[in-house]
Amino acid sequence: METISDLEKQLGGMREFYLKGKTKEASWRIAQLKGLRNFLREKEEDIFEALKKDLRKHPVEAYRDELGILIKSLNLALNDLKKWMSSKTAKLPIIALLSSAEIIPEPLGLVLIISSWNFPLGLSLDPLIGAIAAGNAVVLKPSELAPACAALLAANIPNYLDSKAVKVIQGGPAVGEQLLQQKWDKIFFTGSTRVGRIIMLAATKHLTPVTLELGGKCPLVLDSLSWSLDKEVAVNRILFAKFGCCAGQACIAIDYLLAEKQFSSTLVNLLKAMVKKMFGENPKESCSISRIVNKDNFLRLKKLLDDPLVKASIVHGGQMDEDNLFIEPTILLDPPLESELMTEEIFGPLLPIITLEKIEDSIDFINSRPKPLALYAFTKNKTLQRRMITETSSGSVIFNDAIIQFAVDTLPFGGIGESGIGKYHGKFSFDTFSHYKSVARRSFLTDFWFRFPPWNNSKLLLLDSAYNYDYFGVVLVILGLKRSRKGFNIN
Amino acid sequence: MESEEMKKPVFDQEAGSLLVKELRANFAAGKTRSYDWRVAQLKGMIKMMEDHEPEILTALRDDLSKPELESSIYEIALLKNSCVLALKELKQWMMPEKAKTSLTTFPSSAETVSEPLGVVLIISAWNFPFLLSLDPVVGAIAAGNAIVLKPSEIAPATSSLLVRLVGQYLDSSCIRVVEGAVPETSALLDQKWDKILYTGNGRIGRIVMAAAAKHLTPVVLELGGKCPVIVDSGINLRVTARRIIMGKWGCNNGQACISPDYIITTKDYTPKLVDALKHELEQFYGKNPLESKDLSRIVNSNHFARLSKLLDDDKVSGKIVHGGARDKTNLKIAPTILLDVPRDSLIMNEEIFGPLLPIITVDKVEDSFNVINSSGTKPLAAYLFSNNKKLKEQFVVTVSAGGLVVNDTAVHLAVHSLPFGGVGESGMGAYHGKFSFDTFSHKKAVLYRSFAGDAPLRYPPYTSKKIRLMKAFLGGSIVGIIRALLG
Secondary structure, eight states: OOOHHHHHHHHHHHHHHHHHTGGGSHHHHHHHHHHHHHHHHHTHHHHHHHHHHHHOOOHHHHIIIIIHHHHHHHHHHHHHHHHHHSOEEOOOOTTOSSSEEEEEEEEOSEEEEEOOSSSTTHHHHHHHHHHHHTTOEEEEEOOTTSHHHHHHHHHHHHHHSOTTTEEEOOOOHHHHHHHHHSOOSEEEEESOHHHHHHHHHHHGGGTOOEEEEOOOOOEEEEOOOSSHHHHHHHHHHHHHHHHTTGGGOSTTSOOEEEEEHHHHHHHHHHHHHHHHHHHOSSTTTOTTSOOOSSHHHHHHHHHHHHSHHHHHTEEEOOOEETTTTEEOOEEEESOOTTSHHHHSOOOSSEEEEEEESSTTHHHHHHHTSOOOSEEEEEOOOHHHHHHHHHHOOOSEEEESOOSGGGGOTTSOBOOOGGGEEOOBSTHHHHHHTEEEEEEEEOOSSOOOGGGSSSOOHHHHHHHHHHHTTOHHHHHHHHTTOOOOOSSOOOO | OOOSSOOOOOOOHHHHHHHHHHHHHHHHTTTTTSHHHHHHHHHHHHHHHHHHHHHHHHHHHHHHOOOHHHIIIIIIIHHHHHHHHHHHHHHHHHSOEEEOOOGGGOSEEEEEEEEEOSEEEEEOOSSSTTHHHHHHHHHHHHTTOEEEEEOOTTSHHHHHHHHHHHHHHSOTTTEEEOOOSHHHHHHHHTSOOSEEEEESOHHHHHHHHHHHHHHTOOEEEEOOOOEEEEEOSSSOHHHHHHHHHHHHTTTGGGOSTTSEEEEEEETTTHHHHHHHHHHHHHHHHOSOGGGOTTSOOOSSHHHHHHHHHHHHOGGGTTOEEEOOOEETTTTEEOOEEEESOOTTSGGGTSOOOSSEEEEEEESSGGGHHHHHHTTSSOOSEEEEEOOOHHHHHHHHHHOOOSEEEESSSSGGGGOTTSOBOOOGGGEEOOBSHHHHHHHTEEEEEEEEEOSSSOOGGGSSSOOHHHHHHHHHHHHTOHHHHHHHHHO
């Protein structure tokens, strides 16, 4: 482990390099992004291997959720970079005190990205793409709970990117703490709400702005769907989003379902049937479910099910294999609302179904809990859709699907309240790592004498008219036809 | 029960908690969401200013000896402009924004919906106590929030006027003013807010951010810094001098976050610049500026003592080339210019926030960029007076600040299409115009998917054919997809 002074020296060197201005050049940013793309293409096998080692992720899942997303992000950034970097003209009123005004994006400086273990590649590199596109120098600290991926990044990034401006620093909480003591121009953190608070508090020392991508319990409101085909599609999407995406260990995984009582037995049967289809009779044999990341998390999930009332509510699954860190897809019906299962973010392959009298009751249910990162609603009822949007608050709302919003880079991805601060993806990534600087220019020629003291009433009238964009009024005052105004007058 | 006098109830933790609870309930009941409610509040604010302008001017004179014209234009007119703009654009601001979707999620449609954050806290400063209290409130109202405003206790006349006027003209079930100093502010900061906008200095800014971190409350911090003015040669010196004076002494006598703090110019050009400044200063404020009615006073004896200390610093005595006169009783300091103060003097190491203007000289004007960048902190604003195209371009590219102005000072804050905010030590976040609406809104992503068009390739069991197809879909090209389908 490095000493603090080693770290400070390294960061000092990075800042010096940044101040030279190289990272601001479009050509430098493009070279880095292309380098990153080469890494993903050339080291694809190694990447799949590392994800298999850390999480037993199937290559298809790895491609769909991490590698593919990154390539898409890179292509978008490369394609749109010049556009993103260009300044925008700001509209001016006719009586412009200014001759021109524009807003120019510039990099923030030296930024820190701390990523999470569940999508260890995606959550490290997707923010990195934004930071580099915006022209910053970057330190990336990948999660030590996905050590194969962290090591892969540490080994390869220096070969594909400019190591004077992009560094990977490995380590656990101790290293994280050391990093947080330093001065950053931005901190981008993906992880738990608890650590998010610690990060924001640490950031106050240097008034560092933060983007915090946190978590919460993402509810899925399942309305009764009349068409059986719709029901099948709905259930497929629910199962994939819960069990087929890092075994439920995702910030936007469906945490729990809300459905009407009358629908619940049909729903449970349908879920059981489709689970077998997707994962086979013996899900442990199927290579399509990630494992639980480590023993701590396994025991945490086991404890959730140890609660006798919770255990009694299991209607499918429940099998656990501690040696292989495997928990099979488990469905529960109406576990107690005060249980830890229903108050903590599950982050695992346990799917509780909570039944309600009417589906509209889901609105109050959701509002009485912290704002989630995503709210899912499966319904064709337009009124209910509208109510979901206007009467609840969440990072985002998705109708009739789940998780997929992650792939839409024209939508901001981020939380609200305890689910996070700030957003990224697509151009929002570029924005989150930029400072939008206002630039106003004036000519020496247009000088308004009435801007300067000593003050008299005619100057007041002229300023008043000018600020109200009352051009006719300005003329009247100059012609001497208007000598007083409503309100205060200088005698 | 006997009691000698009715004690005003102390605004403590419990009071804070009850206040937030009440506003949250009213917000949850939907009171602030409708377009009509927001319009009514904005119209109410305009009427408030029209009906009570004389009282507002009087309060500002009491608190700051602010010249009526400054109050009328920089506080009231600017605020009125904000309201008028918001009224004009609100419908459009409130509309969802469509987002393009690609083949990856076909068929689908997407949009971003603006929703209010909830119950927000606005803490304002004493130097433009009316504007800096209510301008953020305009944005918070436009975005549909419930609001608590805590004006600065250092401008007490304005603070109590705000309590009265806001209570009279705006909906008190959703918009409240809480007066007070440190204890009351702490009680407020202990509560859970959906956003905090603070205008003031970096020390308190850190306290606000730390309090916000407990509840993961997003913040906008409008702070300060030392705003430099670079003056090149070959410019219209008269106009330059006038514009510098307006930004400095014409803006609450240097007590403004965007006031020019110090000047950097070449050794050769300095005498001309100083002469021009002296000349125009006399034109504006007469031979006895301590008696001019067109200059604000120093806000209170604390700041007067602070500024006196800057002048009494051994390192700068003998550097005064103009002004220096002080009137302790009336809290007045004359416009003062200092030349060639040492970089390690007090006056060059803290934000001056007063009528003292040091000039630093360099050999070549290009050296100014180093002076600014080596200070290690990014200011709220930076100014350049020059006709040299290359220098202007270099300035815009090299100097990082909240905002830059070429050939003028301070004016950018009146332009609603420019975001107003700092970077680094000068702050985070921005407002004004639509940026105010955005800063008090949550931009919620909404994605609509249809049940049709379900691609089995998304689901396990996974096969290598699925991986090929997936690559093609994420790549988004139709040719790629057809190729993958055909194997």
